[in-house]
Amino acid sequence: MNTATTTKIANTLHEIQMLDQNAMTAARARVDFLTKPPGSLGELEEMAIRLAGIQRTAQPTLVKKAVTVMCGDHGVTEEGVSAFASELTGMMMGNFTREGAAINVFSRQMGADVIVVDVGSACETPAGVRNEKVKNGTDNMAKGSAMSREEAMAAIEVGIRLAEELASQGYQAVALGDMGIGNTTPSAALVAAVAGKAVAEITGCGTGLDEEKRQAKAVVIERSLRINDIDSSWRDRMDAIEVLARVGGLEIAGLAGVTLGAAACGMAVIVDGVIAGAAAMMAFEICENVQGYLFASHLSQEPAHGAALAHMSLTPVLHLQMRLGEGSGAVLLYPLLEASLRMMYEMATFSDIGL
Template identity: 70%
Template structure:
């Protein structure tokens, strides 16, 4: 299914169903609104699934993997070979996302959409190209490559929907990918690169300043100025200063929304993907659930731009979808609240 096909299928959640569930939640044996975000989540799930009885029978995390030419500039504390090593680790079930997902009952799907490594057994091979170009010297990829990576994510979302999945968490792996994510966030939100540039995988302050300068240079070289919307489309920005795994997550987000699936947004990379998906199609917004607040400053900026409130703050900055899957138990708690709590009518009131 193409990008154009999927965009035509994204519609707003069912307000009638949301109103019905809101009424039921307000009549549970508690003060109205006293369970806060849990109430908001289950009402949105009802609208997304278009039913007064939403469920969460099957859930997944999709870890998109890709490499970045900008690592040549020394923006990461780790060498690019780690991307391939981590794909092996995911396939063996030894990474944090595997451990957390086993506890949460979520399926882990690992996708090589753009690494330089040989695709590991157990990893889905969807390589558009072997890593991006160095965005500090020109466009990271072509528009056509960005669209191809987006359509990888769309295909996976469509498959998951057909298999009965109702929620998907956005995961990522790619050494150096906080650099393009910060560039994308700066472009979309208009915030300064100085404000948004964090320490990623753990670089020191000196390297952080170098990273900041590289992002500024990449935006300038690629013609992404404050008024970029007058001459560029969001996909152009993604192609020039983005990443293949970020593009894959954009497609996954759009595809999930078109197929009435909740989308759990992880940290700064997933946040950048959510921003681009929103810029392409604002109708995706009600499908997005902010799981946690990352330590990366660009993540806060992305969530504020989207007006999403994170449910958790755990000082995390790992990626992989590791924060997003931790929201699954809270979604399940919200469903239990709806289905199992007594109403005031049950008490004879």
């Protein structure tokens, strides 16, 4: 079984630590002594406590936050799995630079900086987009491997380097966003393989397919898994990076790298919908220690998303019937994370009121 990784990836995995239990214990003691019944603020309490564990301090902060939108194209669109042509990926990258997309609008409101990265589009990288292109789109995974193992690792490294750069600039959290026509297809394939779910069960409508085309998409995913020798026993023959190479996407690999790099640097990772969920799941498969660094923002309408979150034991906070991607749901969690910290620092304790 080929489990070779690059030195960069190996060093990153070595740096990913479990959350700081001492910091979390101290934060929990503070939260439990606030003027409220213990646990009565639910997930908000757990958010503050986990931020303490991630930042390895009983007094975590959230001053600088970002969202990275990784972009890539997919050869499997040749099979008719999307209602839109792959050219839209390039058009949307331009839209991001003009700050006209949903992620730009929401991020402005949330005070998050948007970093758009072309890790694998089939078009010319627009001005204003970070050009980290590994390959001009993946190959058609329904006919063979989407990319080589070396290409998948190169895309992972793009994400790791970006996370390291953000950490060096003082960012404390990064939301995972994506853009790539056809990318719900590799995402569903990855979730089916890793979470052990039936393809028909977790294949969604993506960009708006009708039921007949959704079923045809499921057939393409089944064929892709079969051609790439990925079945229930794949762990006996290959590792998660190999699965990612065979039926994944360059932007998915890039986001997996962001997840690994952010965890190694002590940054929180906010997971968006099905594509970001699949990427985080692959990072989790590569290194289970990333789990504590992950916050599930919302539950996508794409059925593979819930399966990916369940595989990582993550509970989504928001239920907004969203399925856009771009990180649009992930950045909506930022105000709640900030509220959790305000709760911890600004609420009175029982001792403050004389109890």
